[in-house]
Every structure is written in C-alpha cells, then in structure tokens.
Amino acid sequence: GAVVSQHPSRVICKSGTSVKIECRSLDFQATTMFWYRQFPKQSLMLMATSNEGSKATYEQGVEKDKFLINHASLTLSTLTVTSAHPEDSSFYICSAATGGDQPQHFGDGTRLSIL
Amino acid sequence: GENVEQHPSTLSVQEGDSAVIKCTYSDSASNYFPWYKQELGKGPQLIIDIRSNVGEKKDQRIAVTLNKTAKHFSLHITETQPEDSAVYFCAASIWGAQKLVFGQGTRLTINP
Numbered sequence: 001g002a003v004v005s006q007h008p009s010r011v012i013c014k015s016g017t018s019v020k021i022e023c024r025s026l027d028f029q030a031t032t033m034f035w036y037r038q039f040p041k042q043s044l045m046l047m048a049t050s051n052e053g054s055k056a057t058y059e060q061g062v063e064k065d066k067f068l069i070n071h072a073s074l075t076l077s078t079l080t081v082t083s084a085h086p087e088d089s090s091f092y093i094c095s096a097a098t099g100g101d102q103p104q105h106f107g108d109g110t111r112l113s114i115l
Numbered sequence: 116g117e118n119v120e121q122h123p124s125t126l127s128v129q130e131g132d133s134a135v136i137k138c139t140y141s142d143s144a145s146n147y148f149p150w151y152k153q154e155l156g157k158g159p160q161l162i163i164d165i166r167s168n169v170g171e172k173k174d175q176r177i178a179v180t181l182n183k184t185a186k187h188f189s190l191h192i193t194e195t196q197p198e199d200s201a202v203y204f205c206a207a208s209i210w211g212a213q214k215l216v217f218g219q220g221t222r223l224t225i226n227p
Contacts, residue, residue, distance in 0.1 A: 006158070043220050
C-alpha cells in the first residue's frame with residue numbers, strides 16, 4: 001500500500017520550455033503533497049507543501065511564479081517548471097500523506113535536464 | 116527552525132556486520148523521526164520511524180533508538196546484506212505538521 005507514482009521519470013528539453021511533472025497517490029487519498037528538489041549527492045530540500053483545493057505554501061527562496069503547483073484532487077498534484085533554464089536541472093521528487101498522523105510516501109522522482 | 120545533522124556521510128561495512136548511523140536534531144518540539152532508504156535513481160523509501168513517546172523500535176534487522184534528552188536518534192542495521200547498500204536519510208518533524216527536515220544522508224556500502 002501507499003504507492004506514489006511520479007511521471008515522467010526523465011525529461012530533457014530546451015531552455016525556455018515549460019515542463020509539467022505529475023504526482024499521483026495510487027491507493028490512498030493524499031490531503032497533503034510535498035515537492036522536493038535534490039541535487040547530486042545532496043539531501044532533499046523542500047520546495048513547497050500543497051493541500052488539496054488550497055494554494056501551495058512555498059519555502060523561503062523558492063519562486064512561486066517559477067514553480068507552479070496545483071493540487072486539484074486528493075490523488076493528483078502537478079509541478080510546472082515555467083520557462084526552464086539549465087540551472088533548473090535537478091531531481092524533483094514528490095511525496096504524499098493522508099493526514100497529520102501518517103508518514104510521507106515518496107514517488108520515484110523526475111530527472112529534469114535543461115539544455 | 117529545525118536543523119538535523121547526520122553522521123557519517125559514508126560508511127562501509129563487511130557483509131554480516133552491523134551498521135549504525137547517527138542523527139542529532141535541534142528543535143526540542145520535534146517528536147517524529149523517520150528513516151528513509153534511497154537507491155540510485157529512485158525516491159526515498161520509508162524503512163522505519165519512531166515517535167518521541169518511545170525510546171526504541173525494531174523491525175526485523177532494523178532498529179531505531181531515540182534519546183530525547185540528548186536530542187539524538189540512531190539507525191541500527193544488523194546482519195547487513197549487499198541489498199542494504201544505499202543512501203540513508205534521517206528526518207525530523209513535529210507530528211501532524213508533517214514538514215520533514217532531512218539530514219545530509221549516509222552512503223552505506225556493504226562489502227561482500
């Protein structure tokens with residue numbers, strides 16, 4: 001149980017392109033979803049927290065106009081990297097949780113490469 | 116805010132031996148401490164967690180201990196196997212708030 005699916009697993013695109021990443025909870029309803037960014041050989045850094053039907057809460061230093069997050073249903077959240085540039089290249093990982101007393105379960109990440 | 120320090124950054128042990136990874140946290144309000152295993156190119160997988168109302172929790176070859184007074188917690192893996200090789204992350208949060216703060220990670224290598 002508690003499976004989180006993230007799609008696509010890998011994206012390679014040109015600078016200036018907008019990229020959408022989907023995060024789905026397959027066998028549970030996720031009231032809260034989280035988006036992380038991970039650089040090579042580094043830890044996970046929280047970018048934003050999204051609750052279904054509400055605006056996302058962004059961490060300090062994360063541009064909300066650059067990283068658009070939508071959590072329209074209890075099983076789907078999307079992260080759109082707008083006008084991506086090479087410095088946005090990274091491993092993006094989502095996680096989902098059913099509620100305040102349940103742990104986070106992670107997707108397998110999306111490796112984004114901007115040329 | 117919360118700060119989590121994790122040591123060592125790399126750990127190499129012989130197959131069958133035990134491995135111990137240690138973390139310290141700064142916020143005394145933190146009361147939930149999960150451990151995640153991340154394999155290459157994958158997302159983190161929850162392997163065990165502990166809340167502050169207990170001092171130790173065990174699941175087969177994996178155990179976690181918590182010292183609230185000293186604000187540190189540790190992951191113990193016994194009878195290590197090659198498939199235990201991965202990067203392990205500790206994290207801390209306030210239960211219910213859900214926002215996790217991760218340690219820097221430990222790259223564990225099990226030598227056959």
